[in-house]
Amino acid sequence: MCLSPERTIRYHCRYSKMIGKDEFVSYSPLPSNPNPNSYAYHYPQNQNVVVLLPTYRPRLHRRRRRCILYSSALFLFLLIAGAAFLLFPSDPEVHLARIRLNRIGIRANPRPILDLSFSLTVKVRNRNFFSLSYDSLAVSVGYRGRQIGLVSAPGAGGRIRARASSYVDATLTVDGFEVLYDVFYLLEDVAKGVIPFDTDSRVEGKLGLFFLTIPLKATVSCEVYVNINQQTIVRQDCYPKSLGDPLDQSADIEAGDT
Structure with missing residues (x-):
């Protein structure tokens, strides 16, 4: 209950009569603003407010970076694989042409004697991207694995x-080869009219790769x-000796002189 100063004095007189003359109750004056806003916040003047926002990185830039990284890794892998394919030495290919x-x-009489002569043309193909120097061509002929x-x-x-x-x-050329161990097979083949022979044609060489010399053979x-x-x-049937796959069955076959 709010009272003005005059009403306060009157109320004081009435109240003093009720409680007696000897008793006196003092009241302090009321403030001029009875309801001050104690929760009001006064902002200082001339103050700059700065709001910090988190850094925004769009996803598009991240995808571009990933694409560039993956593309660079793929290009490097293909470059290394291509260099290994070009520089890795491989043995030459040998065909009986x-x-x-x-x-x-x-x-x-008196013992089985075999006379034989072959003429061969061998094709040597260099599969490398560097020149190949071959030293020799060796040709051997065998009968029944011997x-x-x-x-x-x-x-x-x-x-x-x-x-x-x-x-x-x-x-x-084979002149005067005495057949001892396989004489029975030889007599059987002569009776059939067809004799099987085994021929091996071997080429040995070397490949100069930068400062290295790599021996090759086929x-x-x-x-x-x-x-x-x-x-x-x-x-005649031909195949690489190390692989066992058919290689060249279209070589020119010529009859010899009788």
Whole structure:
């Protein structure tokens, strides 16, 4: 209850009469603003308010960075794989391009004696991106898994350009080979009129890669079936000796002189 100063004095007089003359109650004057807003907050003047917002990075930039990173990694991988494919050395390919039977003869008395002569043309292909130097071409002939003759082509050494081919000729001659261990198989094949022979053509060389010299070699094996009555080659099958897959069955076959 709010009272003015005059009403306060009157109320004081009335109240003093009620409680008695000897008792006196004092009241302090009321403030001029009886209801001050004690919760009001006074902002200081001339104050600048700065609001800090979190840094915003759009997702599009993140995706671009990831794409660039993945593309760079893929490009680097392809570059390394391509360099390894181009620089990694591989053995040359050897094909029997042509085979010709010069002569074949068998003498039975007093012991089985075999006379044989082949002429071969071997194709050597360099699969590398560097030039290849080959030193020799060795050709061997065998019967029933046993070697009966070996020859090295004279002057077979040379150089093959990168991704190029070269042809090497060789003549293999066996005179007076005495057949002892396989005489029964030989007599059986003579009775059939066809004798199977095994030929191996091996090329050895080296590849110069920067400051390194890497030795390389390749061998092609052929099974040659010779008709002793007609002095001709009736069939031949060739394959890489290390792989065992058919390689070249289309080599030119020529009959020898009778």
